[in-house]
Amino acid sequence: xxxxxxxxxxxxxxxxxxxxxxxxxxxxxxxxxxxxxxxxxxxxxxxxxxxxxxxxxxxxxxxxxxxxxxxxxxxxxxxxxxxxxxxxxxxxxxxxxxxxxxxxxxxxxxxxxxxxxxxxxxxxxxxxxxxxxxxxxxxxxxxxxxxxxxxxxxxxxxxxxxxxxxxxxxxxxxxxxxxxxxxxxxxxxxxxxxxxxxxxxxxxxxxxxxxxxxxxxxxxxxxxxxxxxxxxxxxxxxxxxxxxxxxxxxxxxxxxxxxxxxxxxxxxxxxxxxxxxxxxxxxxxxxxxxxxxxxxxxxxxxxxxxxxxxxxxxxxxxxxxxxxxxxxxxxxxxxxxxxxxxxx
Amino acid sequence: xxxxxxxxxxxxxxxxxxxxxxxxxxxxxxxxxxxxxxxxxxxxxxxxxxxxxxxxxxxxxxxxxxxxxxxxxxxxxxxxxxxxxxxxxxxxxxxxxxxxxxxxxxxxxxxxxxxxxxxxxxxxxxxxxxxxxxxxxxxxxxxxxxxxxxxxxxxxxxxxxxxxxxxxxxxxxxxxxxxxxxxxxxxxxxxxxxxxxxxxxxxxxxxxxxxxxxxxxxxxxxxxxxxxxxxxxxxxxxxxxxxxxxxxxxxxxxxxxxxxxxxxxxxxxxxxxxxxxxxxxxxxxxxxxxxxxxxxxxxxxxxxxxxxxxxxxxxxxxxxxxxxxxxxxxxxxxxxxxxxxxxx
Numbered sequence: 001x002x003x004x005x006x007x008x009x010x011x012x013x014x015x016x017x018x019x020x021x022x023x024x025x026x027x028x029x030x031x032x033x034x035x036x037x038x039x040x041x042x043x044x045x046x047x048x049x050x051x052x053x054x055x056x057x058x059x060x061x062x063x064x065x066x067x068x069x070x071x072x073x074x075x076x077x078x079x080x081x082x083x084x085x086x087x088x089x090x091x092x093x094x095x096x097x098x099x100x101x102x103x104x105x106x107x108x109x110x111x112x113x114x115x116x117x118x119x120x121x122x123x124x125x126x127x128x129x130x131x132x133x134x135x136x137x138x139x140x141x142x143x144x145x146x147x148x149x150x151x152x153x154x155x156x157x158x159x160x161x162x163x164x165x166x167x168x169x170x171x172x173x174x175x176x177x178x179x180x181x182x183x184x185x186x187x188x189x190x191x192x193x194x195x196x197x198x199x200x201x202x203x204x205x206x207x208x209x210x211x212x213x214x215x216x217x218x219x220x221x222x223x224x225x226x227x228x229x230x231x232x233x234x235x236x237x238x239x240x241x242x243x244x245x246x247x248x249x250x251x252x253x254x255x256x257x258x259x260x261x262x263x264x265x266x267x268x269x270x271x272x273x274x275x276x277x278x279x280x281x282x283x284x285x286x287x288x289x290x291x292x293x294x295x296x297x298x299x300x301x302x303x304x305x306x307x308x309x310x311x312x313x314x315x316x317x318x319x320x321x322x323x324x325x326x327x328x329x330x331x332x333x334x335x336x337x338x339x340x341x342x343x344x
Numbered sequence: 345x346x347x348x349x350x351x352x353x354x355x356x357x358x359x360x361x362x363x364x365x366x367x368x369x370x371x372x373x374x375x376x377x378x379x380x381x382x383x384x385x386x387x388x389x390x391x392x393x394x395x396x397x398x399x400x401x402x403x404x405x406x407x408x409x410x411x412x413x414x415x416x417x418x419x420x421x422x423x424x425x426x427x428x429x430x431x432x433x434x435x436x437x438x439x440x441x442x443x444x445x446x447x448x449x450x451x452x453x454x455x456x457x458x459x460x461x462x463x464x465x466x467x468x469x470x471x472x473x474x475x476x477x478x479x480x481x482x483x484x485x486x487x488x489x490x491x492x493x494x495x496x497x498x499x500x501x502x503x504x505x506x507x508x509x510x511x512x513x514x515x516x517x518x519x520x521x522x523x524x525x526x527x528x529x530x531x532x533x534x535x536x537x538x539x540x541x542x543x544x545x546x547x548x549x550x551x552x553x554x555x556x557x558x559x560x561x562x563x564x565x566x567x568x569x570x571x572x573x574x575x576x577x578x579x580x581x582x583x584x585x586x587x588x589x590x591x592x593x594x595x596x597x598x599x600x601x602x603x604x605x606x607x608x609x610x611x612x613x614x615x616x617x618x619x620x621x622x623x624x625x626x627x628x629x630x631x632x633x634x635x636x637x638x639x640x641x642x643x644x645x646x647x648x649x650x651x652x653x654x655x656x657x658x659x660x661x662x663x664x665x666x667x668x669x670x671x672x673x674x675x676x677x678x679x680x681x682x683x684x685x686x687x688x
Contacts, residue, residue, distance in 0.1 A: 005449040007477070015449065015475055019456045023463075023470050027435050029491075030469040039471035041436060041489065043387035050472060052438045052487055058479045059442075091371050092385060094396045096485045098403075105349040105359065112363045119367075125374040126367050127383035128394060131359055133351070135402045136480020141440045143396055143487040145385065147373075 035248070036156050037085040037233060038146065047153055049146035051082035057137030064188075065181045068107055070210045071140070072114025078235065079144035080122050081213035081288040085233035086155070088148035089215070090122055095129035096141040103138065111140065122215055152227070156248035159230035159293040165245075165253060165312045166228075166302065168217045168289045170261040171238055172277060175284025176269045177201070177208030203265045211288045217307065218290075224301045228292035239282040240335035241291050243321055252319040255312030255333070257326050282323075283336040379592070380500050381429040381577060382490065391497055393490035395426035401481030408532075409525045412451055414554045415484070416458025422579065423488035424466050425557035425632040429577035430499070432492030433559070434466055439473035440485040447482065455484065466559055496571070500592035503574035503637040509589075509597060509656045510572075510646065512561045512634045514605040515582055516621060519628025520613045521545070521552030547609045555632045561651065562634075568645045572636035583626040584679035585635050587665055596663040599656030599677070601670050626667075627680040 010018060020034040031047060032040035038049040055061055055075045063071075076093060083090045095115060099108060108131065119126050124144070184196040198205065213233075221228065230249055232241045238260065246253055262277050270277040293314060294302065302308045312324075321333040354362060364378040375391060376384035382393035399405055399419045407415075420437060427434045439459060443452060452475065463470050468488070528540040542549065557577075565572065574593055576585045582604065590597055606621050614621040637658060638646065646652045656667075665677040 003448075003450050007443070007445060007447065007449055007452075010449060012475065015452070016473075018449065019453065019473075019475070023460065025469050026463075026467045027469055030436060030471055033469060033471040034473070039436065039438060041392075041471075043392060044390070045388045048385075048387060048392060048489075050436065050438055050487070050489060052440050052472065052474050052485070054440045054442055054474050054476050054485065056442050056476055056478050059477055092374060092383065092394065094383060094394055094487060096396050096398045098398055098400050098483055099351070101351060103351065104347075105351055105354055105362065106347050108351075108359070109363065116367065119370075123370045125369050125371055125377060127374055127377040127385075128396065129360075129363075129378070130396050130398050130485075131356065131363070132398050132400055133403055134400050134480065134483065136478065139442055139478065139483055141396070141398065141474075141485040143394070143438060143440075145392075145394060 032155070037082040038088070040086070040153065043147070046147045047150055049083050049086050049088045049148060050143065051079055052141060052143040053079050053082070054139060054141040056139050062185065063138070064185055066209060068110035069114035069117070072111035073118045073210055075140040075142050076115045076118035076124070077211055077213045078288060079142045080118070080124065080215065081233040081235065083144055083146035084213055084215055084218045085231050085290060086146070086148060087152050087218055087228065087231060088146040090124045090144055090146045092125045092127045092145040093119065094127060094143050097129070097131045098134035098139040099131070100134050100136065122213070154228045154231040154292070156230055156232050156245055159245060159249040159251055159314050161251065161314050161316055163229055163293040163295055163314045164299060164310045165242070165255060165291065165293055165314065166308050166310050167234070167238070167261060167291050168214050168307055169287070170263040170266065171234065171287050171289060172270065172280035172284045173204045173207035173263050173266045174211060174286035175280050176266045177204035177206070178286070179273055180205065180269065181208065201265065201269060203263065204269060208286065211286065213288050214290045220305070220307070226294055226298045226301050228294055231290060231292035234287040234289045234291050235285060237283040237285040237335065238291065239333045242333060243335050245291065245293070246321045249314070250317050252315040252317050253312055253321050254315055254324060256324045259309060259311040261309045376499070381426040382432070384430070384497065387491070390491045391494055393427050393430050393432045393492060394487065395423055396485060396487040397423050397426070398483060398485040400483050406529065407482070408529055410553060412454035413458035413461070416455035417462045417554050419484040419486050420459045420462035420468070421555055421557045422632065423486045424462070424468065424559065425577040425579065427488055427490035428557055428559055428562045429575050429634060430490070430492060431496050431562055431572065431575060432490040434468045434488055434490045436469045436471045436489040437463065438471060438487050441473070441475045442478035442483040443475070444478050444480065466557070498572045498575040498636070500574055500576050500589055503589060503593040503595055503658050505595065505658050505660055507573055507637040507639055507658050508643060508654045509586070509599060509635065509637055509658065510652050510654050511578070511582070511605060512558050512651055513631070514607040514610065515578065515631050515633060516614065516624035516628045517548045517551035517607050517610045518555060518630035519624050520610045521548035521550070523617055524549065524613065525552065545609065545613060547607065548613060552630065555630065557632050558634045564649070564651070570638055570642045570645050572638055575634060575636035578631040578633045578635050579629060581627040581629040581679070582635065583677045586677060587679050589635065589637070590665045593658070594661050596659040596661050597656055597665045598659055598663070598668060600668045603653060603655045605653045
């Protein structure tokens with residue numbers, strides 16, 4: 001181990017690619033390994049879906065403003081989101097928590113209360129876990145198990161040229177919520193007697209602290225008889241996810257700035273922070289909305305839904321991934337997303 | 345959250361019991377939740393097994409003497425062990441690693457090399473994961489997925505009075521390996537120029553640094569046509585695991601000190617450390633051997649195996665869990681095991 005390459009050099013996705021090199025698959029039941037929102041296992045009649053996500057104190061959350069119950073809830077929901085992104089349904093989770101002695105039993109129970117609350121709401125069974133101590137902060141790793149009928153599964157790959165790109169809900173809100181919380185934290189650190197200014201920002205704070213996964217969208221599409229041709233959940237920002245879909249599908253895309261759904265509260269707070277709302281949506285992350293493609297012939301089925309918005313379409317690979325700005329200029333999409341390794 | 349109860353008050357198992365309270369199961373496919381070596385999910389033809397384990401730097405390992413590759417190997421194997429303890433076979437794992445910036449890409453690759461090596465040897469598919477940064481040390485969480493034919497599954501519960509208690513391999517070696525490593529670490533900290541005295545202790549060091557899971561025992565029992573009636577893996581020390589089996593099966597037991605298998609290297613090093621070898625076996629932990637019960641009628645099938653040792657038998661619950669010392673005196677078994685929360 002003479003060579004030393006810094007983590008930030010590769011970034012998260014470069015690292016995943018590197019670690020995935022030379023992995024040998026031994027079992028026919030392993031349908032899909034690394035490279036989608038979930039691993040896919042052939043369980044006979046159905047596919048089982050497996051995904052894991054870790055939330056680390058002071059990287060993914062700050063206990064100064066994250067209530068423990070919300071944190072538990074969020075740590076479950078971010079995993080559910082990956083299962084829905086495969087068009088599946090979540091069945092079970094196992095929870096692994098590492099905490100230092102500065103946490104009391106009541107504190108761990110609060111985290112678990114949040115996890116149980118999410119399980120109750122999304123109809124998921126908490127079936128196991130591991131609780132251990134850590135010498136540093138709090139770390140929560142949840143692995144979710146889901147299932148999906150074999151003919152219902154949707155991968156990142158599978159889209160085709162001219163198919164429509166659709167997002168659920170709205171984007172950038174969780175990122176703006178984080179900006180508010182960080183601002184108030186700084187103010188508090190400088191002067192603990194100042195009351196936090198959190199009025200009129202309930203929606204974006206909730207999107208950050210207690211996000212929801214779009215189980216409803218997956219079920220809604222089924223009732224409309226629309227099966228996405230490709231899908232991913234938006235955890236790292238719209239730009240990053242679109243590039244994942246294009247790469248997986250060997251496609252390009254054109255999306256339109258003016259079509260990206262942004263809530264009014266996100267918009268006005270972005271302005272207040274001198275941030276471009278579109279940039280918040282493209283690069284903010286933690287939205288846990290779904291981004292998917294549908295056949296043009298399915299457009300009529302979704303066009304009246306207030307929760308779904310067509311933002312563009314797939315193109316051929318050589319055209320690249322582009323965004324058309326409001327002034328008509330065309331800009332290549334870049335994923336700035338999150339790079340946890342360069343943040344420190 | 346006004347009340348504050350310290351973690352050490354409950355211990356790991358008390359905490360698990362507390363957190364498992366009020367968990368509602370929504371899906372018929374959840375056959376077994378918290379309370380065995382794995383969760384059990386009905387996948388149609390077979391049962392799927394799910395287990396998760398976290399290794400935390402400076403709690404479960406010390407990088408001063410744990411080579412990263414061994415550490416990766418061990419973090420995979422400890423999960424495999426839980427699947428074998430249900431009489432299953434491991435199929436897939438997902439890996440979650442949190443590291444600080446002090447780790448290079450090459451360091452993470454070494455950990456993965458160890459994980460891949462274990463996967464290769466045990467025929468397991470690495471199908472996904474999450475790599476993120478941490479502000480503290482290194483934390484590895486692995487979730488393993490296994491499968492088992494429905495009529496082959498073995499739980500902790502299921503034993504009966506008079507059935508024989510059997511252990512594979514030998515016990516206490518990993519614990520003695522740890523004592524050696526800790527002693528050398530202390531010596532090194534006091535005087536870095538002293539060469540570590542690690543001669544003649546290869547076996548016990550390997551049991552600590554690069555343990556194996558007993559896939560071979562599970563397969564061997566099948567070839568003998570012996571199906572254990574109850575089983576658990578020995579991760580927290582023999583005493584703790586026996587008490588788990590007795591509690592799950594609503595039984596008592598009698599085991600015999602003189603029958604507990606202890607390797608000569610473990611024995612002589614224990615003596616050198618002024619430790620009772622039996623105590624090391626009972627409370628040491630990290631053996632990853634299997635402890636199981638068999639019907640008396642199966643005794644003849646296993647009695648000639650050098651890898652299996654009958655150490656006692658189940659009794660009725662009211663007799664309690666006891667160990668018969670070499671002098672014939674009877675002592676109630678107590679689990680001292682590991683309590684990570686009181687260690688700091």
